[in-house]
Amino acid sequence: MRYNEKELRALSRQPAELAAELGMRGPKKGSVLKRRLLKLVANFLFYFRTDEAEPVGALLLERCVVSQEEACSFSLSFVEDMDRKYVFQCDSERQCLEWTGALRRASYEVMRRSLVFYRDEILKMTGKDPLEQLGISEEARFQLSAIKA
Numbered sequence: 001m002r003y004n005e006k007e008l009r010a011l012s013r014q015p016a017e018l019a020a021e022l023g024m025r026g027p028k029k030g031s032v033l034k035r036r037l038l039k040l041v042a043n044f045l046f047y048f049r050t051d052e053a054e055p056v057g058a059l060l061l062e063r064c065v066v067s068q069e070e071a072c073s074f075s076l077s078f079v080e081d082m083d084r085k086y087v088f089q090c091d092s093e094r095q096c097l098e099w100t101g102a103l104r105r106a107s108y109e110v111m112r113r114s115l116v117f118y119r120d121e122i123l124k125m126t127g128k129d130p131l132e133q134l135g136i137s138e139e140a141r142f143q144l145s146a147i148k149a
Helices: 005-012 093-105 108-126
Strands: 018-025 034-041 044-049 057-060 064-070 073-078 081-089
Touching: 005 034, 005 044, 018 093, 034 093, 064 093, 073 093, 093 108
Parallel strands: none
Antiparallel strands: 018 034, 018 081, 034 044, 044 057, 064 073, 073 081
16 A cells, blocks of 8 residues: 555644553564554554654554454454454553444444445435535445445
8 A cells, every 4th residue: 555654644643533552562473562652543543652753653444353352452453464463452441442442433434334324314304415515425435325235
C-alpha cells in the first residue's frame, strides 16, 4: 500500500479516539513486550516510544482480526498473513475490552456500513437525504445495495 509519510505523521498528531500506554509485542520471532503509547486515529493505530513525539509505526486497521488473548491482553493479526500477530498487554480487563471494541469498530468498512445504516434511518425519519448537502448522495459507496452481505 502506498502512503505519504508526511500526511501519516500529520494524522498521528490528530486527536485520538483512544490513547494509552500499553505493553506491545511485535510479530517478529523473539520480540519482547515493550511499553508503547498507542493512539487510535480513524482506522490507524499509531504506536510511539513513550518519550518521543513521532510515531515508531502505524498499523492500518483493515482486514484485521482482533482477538482476546487473556483477561488483560489481546492480539491483532491480518487476514492476509495470520502469522503477523501483534500482542498488547493492558492494565486491566476493562481497558482491554475498551481497546478491543474500539479496534473492531475502526475499519473503513465498519464505518461505511454505519454511515449507510444511519443515512437510511435519517432518510426514513425525515424524508431527506443527509448526504445531499455534501453533494455525494448518489455515489455508489454510500448506497445500501453496494454493501456485501
